[in-house]
Amino acid sequence: MNDESQSEFNGHLELASGILLVVTVILGSGILVLPGLVFERIGGDGIYAWLACSLLTVPILATMVMLGSAYPSAGGVAYYAKLAFGPYSELLVALLFLGAATLGLPSIAIVGAAYLQKLIGPGVGIHLLATLLILLASFLALPGGETLSRSIRLVGGSSLSLLVAVLIVLLVLAVRANGVGFSRPENFSSIAGQIPLIFFSFTGWEIASHLAADFQNPSKTFGRAMFCSFLLVCSVYIGSAALVHVADIKSNFNTPIFQAAAQVAPSAPGWLVALLGVSLIAANLFGSVVAVSRIILYLSCRRILPASLSYLRNGAPRNSVYFVAALLIVVVACDRIGLVDIEMMFRLAAMNFLAIYMISAIALVRLRQSLVSWLLAAVVVGPSVLIILSAASSPSYIALTALIAYLLKRNNRTSST
Structure with a gap:
């Protein structure tokens, strides 16, 4: 099997399962925390910050849809870079992507473990619970074909249904109690200042690009699934921002849905929000493991990683x-012994994603x-450069990744084009 022809592996996801899989990749722990933090900082203007970030995501989404529909491959963004610029760029993007995934996903698992601990009690440590969540997500990601589709419908459908149901019920109760109370935005600079904080919640479209080859007729189905997923994700984010505004939460801004429930539905069971957090993060880990395993498969087929990693069993890697x-x-173990910390993992993962978006947009032009293509690249690259330069450690971290990619390429660890 090579990177251009993966016939044993391709084409099992229909539109509905594809939408749910992409949604699980995008929706994560951010929705449980960030709406409250933004509301604490800028109050009622917070919902406009979420709207602005939704609009800013459109060029990134369009870039990934155009590339994924035209060039479906398990290699995703790395494959697009190879087509446009050659094997060095392929390796650079692959390293950036794996760096983002290996930093971002464990941090999400640790957040999920904190919610799980609220359900079962403090007897089991956070890092052990995070490991169990990763193992569960990986177990669900092992099958292929229709079995994987059933897992997607079960995991993605149940977590999304629970989230939407909770948001709708709480929002209706909040409106009954307080009215609507929206007004025109007052401070545009404050709204713009919250976008970097919110942006991490909108990352994941580049992860979804590695799933394009999983779709039946990806030239048509992949783009539809991505746009439908985008509408669902934006609706959920804006709905959560509206909830904390209408409920007018007064405290516990780092757990806004819990606080909104305590204010507008005090008789609601306290474990409900914890269950919501666990289900969302478990689904997010599951979808992400499925997607990341695809680029591992691709890199193995390209002989960048050991060939044994390209083994398929019943069409599953x-x-x-x-x-x-x-x-x-x-x-996760490194976090446990203090070699890394969760804040650093989130920050570096977000900067890797921005660098990938830039390279992908330029690849689309090529x-x-x-x-x-030129307009999309201009809209994506300009803001990304500014955000990366504003973060002190990001340019040096990305430069180090580029150097490692160069050394690996020089030592002939990549295959020929």
């Missing part, structure tokens, strides 16, 4: 899933010479 699980558990 099981060895790749095992590799991803082991990698994430190692990072591959699809059109006015639309």
Whole structure:
């Protein structure tokens, strides 16, 4: 099997399962925390910050849809970079992506473990629970074909349904208690200042690009699934921002849904929000492990990683899933002994995603010479450069990744084009 032809592996996701899988990749722990933090800082203007970030995500989404529909591959963003610029760029993007995944996903698992601990009590440590969540997500990601589709419908459908139901009920109760109370935005600079904080919640479209080859007829279905997922994700984010505003939460801004429930539905069971957090993060880990295992498969086919990782069993890259699980558990262990910390993991992961967006947008220009490509690249690259330069450690971290990619390429660890 090579990176251009993966016939044993392709084409099992229909539109509905594809939408749910992409949604699980995007929706994570951010929705349980960030709406409250933004509301604490800028009050009622917070909902406009979420609207602005939704609009800013559109060019990134369009870039990934155009590339994924035209060039479906398990390699995703790394494959697009190879087509546009050659094997060095392929390796650079692959390292950036794996760096983002191996830093971001363990941090999400640790957040999920904190919610799980609220359900079962403090007897089991956070890091052990995070490891168990990773193992559960990896177990669900092992099958292929229709079995994987059933897992997607079960995990993604149940978590999304629970989230939407909770938000709708709480929002209706909040409106009955307090009215609507929205007004025009007052401070545009404050709204713009919250976008970097919110942006991490909108990352994941580049992860979803690695799933394009999983779709039936990806030239049509992948784009539809991405846009439908985008509408669902934006609706949920804006709905959560509206909830904390209408409920007018007064405290516990780092657990806004819990606080909104305490104010507008005091008789609601306290474990409900914890269950919501666990289900969301478990689904997010599951979808992400599925997607990341695809680039591991791709890199193995390209002989960048060991060939054994490209082994398929019943159309599923099981060895790749095992590799991803082991990698994430190692990072959780590093956090446990203090070698890394969760804030640093989130920050560096977000900067990696921005660098990937920039390279992907420029690759689109190279591959699809059109006015639309140039406009998308301008809109994506400009803000990304400014955000990366504003973070003190990000340029040096990305430069180090580029140097490692160069040394690996020089030592002939990549395959020929």
